[in-house]
Amino acid sequence: GPRPQKGARGLRFTPVPPNTRDAVTVPDGYRQNVVIRWGEPILRGAPAFDPERQSAKAQAGQFGYNCDFLALLPLKGERNRQLLVANHEYTDEILMFRDYDPENPTREQVEIAWAAHGLAVVAVEEEHRSGRLTAVGRHHLNRRLTATSEFRLTGPVAGSDLVKTSADPTGTRVLGTLNNCSGGTTPWGTTLHGEENFNQYFANGGRATDKRYGIGTGATERKWERFDKRFDLAQEPNEVHRFGWVVELDPYDPDSTPRKHTALGRFKHEAATVRLTHDGRPVVYSGDDERFDYFYKFVSSKRMRHGSGRAVREHNLSLLDEGTLYVAKLTGDSPAGDIDGTGKLPNDGEFDGSGEWIPLATATAHGAVSHVEGMTAEEVFVFTRLAGDKAGATKMDRPEDIEPNPVTGKVYVALTNNSNRGVGSHPKADEANPRHANKHGHVLELTERFNRPESTRFAWSLFLVAGDPQDPATYFAGFPKDAVSPISCPDNVAFDTHGNLWISTDGSALGSHDGLFGVATRGERRGELKQFLTVPTGAETCGPVVQDRRVLVAVQHPGEVDGATVARPASTWPDGPGSYVRPAVVAVWRADGRDIGV
Ligand code: FEO
């Protein structure tokens, strides 16, 4: 086992030094294994992975591509087993196919890509007397949902004219989920999945609303519109309004149709995470990952019920259909002249201030009400970014994951970077986004008034201003900077049972690979950030799940480096030279079997 280390409880490990190895590296005394890779069969009848003979039918029964959000849920009555739920955000055809011609994808290649998107549910089992975690093939709860599976639109937009198409005149039945990035686990045993960069799949946009969502005017890079007209806005203008939602999946019911909850608004949802009010109503936080976009919360008007009967489950699956959607506005407490765009701390010693949740629209059982002048409630929910613009919300540096700390209730927002802040005519630095051309990002800590998640007022401060700690424009909650790991581009966040914040990164601008970091949020070690692992060449660290005895990460897009192809791989992780690079889930545990970091 590892030698005893100083640090906050849960973070007593030797930090992993920054590196550029084509490997997952973990602290001394820790072990790892690959739990499941892209292409491993999980459903009955699915064949073993054979990248030279891949088919859409095979892929639909196999683990998908580019795993992102992960949840590990209990499996009652099954010893040493848990249920893994994973997002498959997107595909990288150049690394999936030996003969891919980006100008002329084949129908089979496109259909494989559809089958490699979506969600996966797969039982996992801990090997007897080792920390290894392996997938259980053909478990009755194993499931794949893809870009062609059936989903149901629920909430205030279901049935609206804005979401009707020629294939679905009811405006309630959608085929597929796309670009599921991060997500969340609910207290009632379901999972939430954010549909993020859905704009890239749709061709021939042109309306002002399309433009605000980054939907291009010509062909798409993927060219799916050649194979299914619903991806061509010139032919199906409303199909794009059926993506960009938060999906809820009941992973314990393999026959259930997952829902797209329209009351949570439509934008590039990075994640959706839940905290309950004292009277049992869920509050869901969600960020919109775009430069100068907003973060939001939804406060349900319905209370969660306890129990596992069908009526209780049905009730809980409707919790996110009624309530109010809010957007965040932040005001700094230092004079504007104190914020010069370099990241220098203001004279009061902190980037901090107060904030307001501005209501945008309320959905009820009897209809929906808009709180934004000039927009109907349906428009607010479908064109939520425009509602945020009108409400005067604060333009942030790419809000990625946002999550409440289950121990303290404080909410953490990862702001990954913003190359355009203060550049040209773009908005200048403010106290909540204090660096121009922000390369390394920051993490905001938000305290709801009276620590109640439904409050409409909050206080905030920057918890971390990321970068090389030797760079004066960095800040680690006031902790001495000679004792912390360098970090760049915070993306996904998670918490352990001690209330420590775990942060994974995407696109480190420090010349080393991305990784996973733990940092104390309380006590005298608050701000002591330590790197726990690094990921292979070209990969982003996703997922993270931190249990007492195990850490799980999704290694997303390994080998994604300009110019890399199957024939010229930048990475051959996890199986080494001569093999296809494969996105995969990795488990890490202590060799001596004790808890992580104690
Ligand atoms: Fe898919 Fe914002 O990361």
Ligand code: CA
């Ligand atoms: Ca201040």
Ligand code: CA
């Ligand atoms: Ca992300």
Ligand code: CA
């Ligand atoms: Ca990201």
